[in-house]
Amino acid sequence: MTAPGPTAVTPYRSTVQDEARDGFGRLLLAEWTKLRTVPRWTLTLLASVALTVLVALLTAAGAQASGTGKGISDPDRVQIHDLGHFTYQPLAGDGAVVARVTSQGGGGAWAKAGLMVRGSADRATPYAALMVTPGHGVRLQTGYKGDGQGGGTGTAPRWLRLVRSGTTVTGFESADGRDWRRVGSVTLDGLPRTALAGLFVAAPNTAKVQRRFGGETVDSAPSDTRATFDHVSVSPAWPGARWRDRGAPGGPADQGTGGSTQEGGTFTLAGSGDIGHDAFADDVTRVTLTGALIGQAAIVAVAVLFMTAEHRRGMVRTTFAASPRRGRVLAAKAVVVGVASLAAGLVAAFGAMLLAAPLLRAGGLAPPPLSDPAVLRAVLGTAALMGVVAVLGLAVAAIVRRSAPAITIVLLLLLLPQIVATGLPLSAARWLERVTPAAGFAVQHTVDRFDRAIGPWAGFGVLCAYAAVAMLVATWLVRRRDAA
Amino acid sequence: MTGSVMSSVRGGGAGRAVRAEWTKLRTLPSTGWLLFALAGITVAVGAAVTGSVDTADCVTPAACEEDTPRLALSGVRLGQIAAIVLGVLAVGGEYATGTITATLAAVPRRGTVLAAKAAVVAGAVAAAGAVGVLAALAVGRGILPRNGFTAAHGYPPLSPLDGATARAAAGTVLYLVLVALLSLGVATALRDTAAATTAVLALLWIVPIVTRLVGDAAWRERLEKVAPMSAGLAVQSTRDLERLPIGPWPGLGVLAGYAAAAMLVGGVLFAVRDA
Numbered sequence: 108m109t110a111p112g113p114t115a116v117t118p119y120r121s122t123v124q125d126e127a128r129d130g131f132g133r134l135l136l137a138e139w140t141k142l143r144t145v146p147r148w149t150l151t152l153l154a155s156v157a158l159t160v161l162v163a164l165l166t167a168a169g170a171q172a173s174g175t176g177k178g179i180s181d182p183d184r185v186q187i188h189d190l191g192h193f194t195y196q197p198l199a200g201d202g203a204v205v206a207r208v209t210s211q212g213g214g215g216a217w218a219k220a221g222l223m224v225r226g227s228a229d230r231a232t233p234y235a236a237l238m239v240t241p242g243h244g245v246r247l248q249t250g251y252k253g254d255g256q257g258g259g260t261g262t263a264p265r266w267l268r269l270v271r272s273g274t275t276v277t278g279f280e281s282a283d284g285r286d287w288r289r290v291g292s293v294t295l296d297g298l299p300r301t302a303l304a305g306l307f308v309a310a311p312n313t314a315k316v317q318r319r320f321g322g323e324t325v326d327s328a329p330s331d332t333r334a335t336f337d338h339v340s341v342s343p344a345w346p347g348a349r350w351r352d353r354g355a356p357g358g359p360a361d362q363g364t365g366g367s368t369q370e371g372g373t374f375t376l377a378g379s380g381d382i383g384h385d386a387f388a389d390d391v392t393r394v395t396l397t398g399a400l401i402g403q404a405a406i407v408a409v410a411v412l413f414m415t416a417e418h419r420r421g422m423v424r425t426t427f428a429a430s431p432r433r434g435r436v437l438a439a440k441a442v443v444v445g446v447a448s449l450a451a452g453l454v455a456a457f458g459a460m461l462l463a464a465p466l467l468r469a470g471g472l473a474p475p476p477l478s479d480p481a482v483l484r485a486v487l488g489t490a491a492l493m494g495v496v497a498v499l500g501l502a503v504a505a506i507v508r509r510s511a512p513a514i515t516i517v518l519l520l521l522l523l524p525q526i527v528a529t530g531l532p533l534s535a536a537r538w539l540e541r542v543t544p545a546a547g548f549a550v551q552h553t554v555d556r557f558d559r560a561i562g563p564w565a566g567f568g569v570l571c572a573y574a575a576v577a578m579l580v581a582t583w584l585v586r587r588r589d590a591a
Numbered sequence: 592m593t594g595s596v597m598s599s600v601r602g603g604g605a606g607r608a609v610r611a612e613w614t615k616l617r618t619l620p621s622t623g624w625l626l627f628a629l630a631g632i633t634v635a636v637g638a639a640v641t642g643s644v645d646t647a648d649c650v651t652p653a654a655c656e657e658d659t660p661r662l663a664l665s666g667v668r669l670g671q672i673a674a675i676v677l678g679v680l681a682v683g684g685e686y687a688t689g690t691i692t693a694t695l696a697a698v699p700r701r702g703t704v705l706a707a708k709a710a711v712v713a714g715a716v717a718a719a720g721a722v723g724v725l726a727a728l729a730v731g732r733g734i735l736p737r738n739g740f741t742a743a744h745g746y747p748p749l750s751p752l753d754g755a756t757a758r759a760a761a762g763t764v765l766y767l768v769l770v771a772l773l774s775l776g777v778a779t780a781l782r783d784t785a786a787a788t789t790a791v792l793a794l795l796w797i798v799p800i801v802t803r804l805v806g807d808a809a810w811r812e813r814l815e816k817v818a819p820m821s822a823g824l825a826v827q828s829t830r831d832l833e834r835l836p837i838g839p840w841p842g843l844g845v846l847a848g849y850a851a852a853a854m855l856v857g858g859v860l861f862a863v864r865d866a
Contacts, residue, residue: 526669
């Protein structure tokens with residue numbers, strides 16, 4: 108009988124310490140369990156989805172194709188301007204058009220005078236336009252969009268050259284006609300072999316604000332612009348070609364302001380209206396997603412309660428005893444409630460878009476396609492918005508520690524422009540939409556409208572900044588204060 | 592001896608309950624802040640809104656048809672928050688801390704307790720609201736002429752003694768009182784400060800937002816007639832009354848209906864439920 112060898116007895120070690128230190132994953136799990144197991148909160152998150160979708164259906168049911176009533180169903184056509192004045196010759200195959208813009212007048216900082224190559228004289232055909240502007244330098248625009256390539260401070264007089272090669276159109280500019288600088292190039296799918304090339308002028312509509320009965324109405328009015336050109340040439344020249352003028356289909360009734368005159372080598376063009384996007388078009392995507400304004404109230408309630416419930420029931424002492432690193436607890440809470448709200452927002456935003464589509468079609472409007480990057484950004488942005496709003500709510504709740512004031516403060520911040528802006532002048536209302544967390548709703552914009560207060564991502568950034576600052580203050584206070 | 596105590600409790604029951612509620616409200620530190628916020632926000636936001644409006648975008652200053660008293664009093668749209676929170680906390684706070692059991696042990700008649708709370712909250716909100724409204728009118732009187740709203744253009748200086756302006760001012764104070772009572776009623780019914788605040792804020796703020804989104808004009812007008820905030824604030828209008836979806840006093844009546852319904856439901860639930 109041999110003595111049993113010394114058995115290796117592993118001394119008992121508590122695993123609690125390890126698990127407590129195990130880190131963020133366990134904290135997340137703990138907080139997720141807390142959120143998941145309160146039926147009221149789950150229901151409230153579902154209510155947020157339902158409210159958002161319901162409002163989308165409500166707005167879609169009331170939506171009617173505005174304007175001409177001709178049943179325009181193609182959004183690409185409905186939301187653009189294709190006016191101004193265009194004087195052209197046919198251009199067979201590859202070639203170039205050159206001119207010098209000698210002077211330009213009227214139409215504001217975005218008045219356009221320059222060269223254009225386009226598929227036909229019809230409305231909404233593909234085009235490339237190289238232009239001088241009084242306030243935004245030399246630009247190459249296409250696709251009925253604003254801004255475009257180029258920039259700088261160049262103004263008339265300016266030499267411009269637009270070169271077509273296959274479906275690629277490249278713009279050049281020069282101060283003296285000798286040193287050419289490339290502005291940019293665009294690819295025009297569907298540009299026919301024989302295109303039109305020539306001179307154009309255009310100017311964006313101006314917004315006419317009128318205040319009456321304590322409210323403001325905004326009308327868009329086409330503005331007039333004119334420009335003179337010389338050293339105009341199209342190469343290769345079409346045999347026996349004459350300069351022709353394009354009318355302005357769907358343009359203002361007064362055609363008297365548009366036209367061109369030619370005297371020697373100098374062309375004078377006068378036109379009214381713009382070639383580009385319609386800054387007064389309805390933003391169907393944004394209107395469909397407006398329900399988020401209402402759905403966020405439920406999100407805020409859940410986020411605030413997720414924090415204050417701990418204080419109210421004294422649960423926070425247990426929570427902090429289990430994981431003494433309070434900053435991480437707060438971070439875990441923020442992640443859990445943020446992601447849960449993000450998920451609710453995703454369901455709400457996609458649900459709103461998909462369910463509103465048949466109603467929009469019934470009203471004669473084309474539902475915004477999710478394949479459009481701007482629309483997709485708006486939809487995903489709405490979901491992200493819900494997540495960030497939840498983090499903001501949680502942070503404010505951690506600072507205030509009481510439900511009623513926290514909910515009031517957060518909703519006030521988010522709805523401020525909606526509450527007070529009704530009687531405010533537009534400029535003041537835009538200012539509110541820039542500096543309050545409500546700026547985050549800019550992420551829903553898909554049309555660069557005249558009343559845009561802030562860019563989509565910039566606005567979302569403002570909301571994120573508020574949430575980040577609130578989280579920092581909350582973390583600092585949670586660490587410093589007694590748990591009560 | 593016992594009889595005299597009993598009789599004094601019975602005889603002065605309502606008065607004592609009011610005094611007790613007044614002591615509770617008065618000694619809460621939040622009350623002072625909320626009443627200060629009520630008046631302060633009303634004045635500050637009213638001044639900011641009034642200061643941002645001028646006649647530049649009107650055809651002529653007279654063609655603005657601006658309702659200057661309404662403009663000067665627009666701060667209550669935000670100032671009412673304080674009235675809401677005060678109304679909610681007056682009863683919701685007791686449920687949160689559990690003092691409601693002590694309150695009901697002292698004054699077992701629940702109707703009396705609720706009425707006393709309502710009286711105290713209404714009185715406090717009316718006092719702070721009156722201060723805020725009068726100060727907002729005074730500030731508006733100073734700002735408006737500088738922005739082109741002068742007597743020569745058909746905008747007489749604001750005065751709380753002028754008939755229509757007096758109605759707007761008094762109506763605004765009543766509006767604040769009714770909002771506070773509505774909040775009190777909702778909080779009594781829901782017994783939870785967070786739920787009550789969210790519910791009242793949603794009713795007041797979110798309903799008008801939804802209203803604006805409704806495409807059909809007839810439905811929009813119908814909703815504006817029944818939404819508590821847009822109907823109640825009709826009382827601030829002093830000109831072009833025919834353009835309003837609902838008249839000034841009927842509008843305030845709609846809000847009063849909401850407040851009465853909330854108090855009634857709250858009162859019934861308060862009476863039949865365990866504390």
